[in-house]
Amino acid sequence: MEQVLRVEQRDGWRKLVLNRPDKLNAFNEALHQALRAALEDAATAADCRAVLLTGEGRGFCAGQDLGDRRPGEGPPPDLGNTLERFYNPLIRQIRSLPKPVVCAVNGVAAGAGANIAIACDIVLAAQSARFIQSFSKIALVPDSGGTWLLPRLIGEARARALMLTAEPLPASTAAEWGMIWKAVEDDRLTLEAENLAARLAAQSTAGLARIKRALDAGATQSLDAQLDTERDLQREAGAAPDYAEGVRAFLEKRAPRFG
Structure with missing residues (x-):
């Protein structure tokens, strides 16, 4: 059975790794359930004082796995129900977790993947990473809190342009605009993110x-x-x-x- 999420226990903190690299870690129901369960456990576990979220392979998260959708086959999908059951609870869970959540964006973060990343408390990204509000490419509305979070981070003008055009935003620009904390060299991302999680775990x-x-x-x-x-x-x-x-x-x- 596919291990869609890898949970690594460290000294006082946990590393959660989205583990569908062949799909750029796109979300399916199994990944949603695994991540929700891991965050619930981290919230109450005495041996976890911080969480680091990242992705396996060359991407952080491509958002929803569109392979789960079959347009034209049967009735239209209720995407509002998908948000209500999966994405909205996940964003609320990350924001309300009583412990700091660090996100290490190791590659492309697109669609819901981009908005899940910026919902975390501190975001670091590899220099090669890109953030893409890709919803308009498939005639959808940005979700997972994006329309609330992004304008507050970078201003309405920039948020509107990114969401309407779906242009990729380089990590260095995201850092300059205040969307993320910092962009770091690709080969230093893991070390910096892990050191940060350990430092936060040592605090109150x-x-x-x-x-x-x-x-x-x-x-x-x-x-x-x-x-x-x-x-x-x-x-x-x-x-x-x-x-x-x-x-x-x-x-x-x-x-x-x-x-």
Whole structure:
């Protein structure tokens, strides 16, 4: 049976590898189910404090496996149902995961694959990688949160152009525009991404989860409401053991040992 997702346990974090390289890691139902299950497990596992998502082979993810579609055979597919059952829960899961999610884009990221990547907390990409909002090529609407995420990352003018034209965006330009954190040399991507995941795993998991909550709240709130959110989260953080340990470590000039 095809192992569509490879889960690698590391010291304090997990590496999830989309593993359909012959299909550029395009999503089918099996891959959706495997990734959802792996993220659910990572969310609660005590030995996982960060997640690294990447792809096997020459691509990160080509989006939906169109080989699963047979236009003209039977009634039209309910693509809204596909989003409701698979893609929308996945995006919500990534965004709400109480642990940082790093994405290493090792090659082409197209369609839903591009939007799943930018839904992650920190995105690194190989210099050779390309991001493609390919939906318009097959008369579809960008999904997987793309119409919400992309304009907020790079501005409406650029997002509209990318989505309407489906032009490939080089990783270096994506970094310049603020769509991803950085573009790195191809042969250094894995090392940099793994080092980053390990560094995040050494930090306060609960503290990083509060930062994610604050940022997500700020995307839809007024400044006044966000100030209240920051107050509430800071009160929560100040009462937590990790804050006390962080201050002790700072004063004692040592690395903190977070629980």
